[in-house]
Amino acid sequence: MLMPALIKSPEAIATMREAATIVAGALDMIGAHVKPGVTTAELDALCHRFIEAQGGVAACVGYQGYRHATCISVNQVVCHGVPGPRQLKEGDCLNIDLVAQVRGIHADTSAMFFAGKPGIAAARLARITQEALYLGIREVKPGATLGDVGAAIQQHAARHGVSVVRDFCGHGIGTAMHEEPQVAHFGQRGTGRMLVPGMTFTIEPMLNAGGPQVRVMPDGWTVVTRDRSLSAQWEHTVLVAQGGVEVLTLRASERATFGAMAAAG
Ligand code: MF3
Ligand code: CO
Numbered sequence: 001m002l003m004p005a006l007i008k009s010p011e012a013i014a015t016m017r018e019a020a021t022i023v024a025g026a027l028d029m030i031g032a033h034v035k036p037g038v039t040t041a042e043l044d045a046l047c048h049r050f051i052e053a054q055g056g057v058a059a060c061v062g063y064q065g066y067r068h069a070t071c072i073s074v075n076q077v078v079c080h081g082v083p084g085p086r087q088l089k090e091g092d093c094l095n096i097d098l099v100a101q102v103r104g105i106h107a108d109t110s111a112m113f114f115a116g117k118p119g120i121a122a123a124r125l126a127r128i129t130q131e132a133l134y135l136g137i138r139e140v141k142p143g144a145t146l147g148d149v150g151a152a153i154q155q156h157a158a159r160h161g162v163s164v165v166r167d168f169c170g171h172g173i174g175t176a177m178h179e180e181p182q183v184a185h186f187g188q189r190g191t192g193r194m195l196v197p198g199m200t201f202t203i204e205p206m207l208n209a210g211g212p213q214v215r216v217m218p219d220g221w222t223v224v225t226r227d228r229s230l231s232a233q234w235e236h237t238v239l240v241a242q243g244g245v246e247v248l249t250l251r252a253s254e255r256a257t258f259g260a261m262a263a264a265g
């Protein structure tokens with residue numbers, strides 16, 4: 001089998017920017033539709049149509065037998081929630097995760113949303129998890145290691161008394177949705193693979209309000225917290241750039257928040 005390159009060509013990176021713009025745009029679009037009464041299947045259909053209207057391919061469809069454009073993970077669902085007839089209720093918190101492909105190159109991103117007004121605990125967990133993602137991203141630069149990324153995320157979770165899921169990781173991304181390297185959301189500084197310009201991978205921490213243990217439901221996809229505590233996740237596809245990091249899937253609506261966070265030091 002051909003091994004995907006760890007370092008992407010300028011052409012592949014340019015194409016990944018196109019795919020990334022599509023998935024970022026889908027998340028910017030879907031927020032207005034997340035409200036009590038809407039079904040997760042309806043949200044999935046809207047994202048699917050958006051990806052195709054923008055000239056992308058919904059890459060989750062057909063991936064290992066999966067049949068939807070998105071994973072929608074509600075409340076205690078950690079990841080890989082399957083869209084269906086479930087209607088969102090006031091206060092539900094959910095992650096919408098989607099992957100688009102353009103000319104064979106993938107981009108992958110996810111974000112948290114709330115149906116109506118979130119509970120205090122859910123809003124707090126979602127915020128801490130987004131901060132953890134941003135702190136992980138801030139470590140990305142040539143010469144840093146994947147251990148630096150994992151350690152920053154783990155430290156932020158520990159400081160706030162929440163746990164990091166260990167059974168699922170970020171991943172290299174390119175001609176395949178999931179490539180080497182694995183990107184753990186825990187680790188030790190100075191260990192693991194060294195980052196070099198041209199690498200592209202996702203960072204996608206899953207943080208639980210309770211313990212880190214997870215369980216896969218009988219459908220073979222839906223991953224839940226074993227103690228049924230709330231879980232949150234945010235995901236970006238990033239490029240190791242000459243001077244640092246380029247967040248390929250950064251949303252227009254996110255630029256201000258991310259800029260402020262990055263500058264905070
Ligand atoms: N988007 C998920 C990830 O972050 C993977 C989706 S699995 C699929 O890696 F089956 F839905 F494609
Ligand atoms: Co994803």
Ligand code: CO
Pocket residue numbers: 108170171202204235
């Ligand atoms: Co991913």
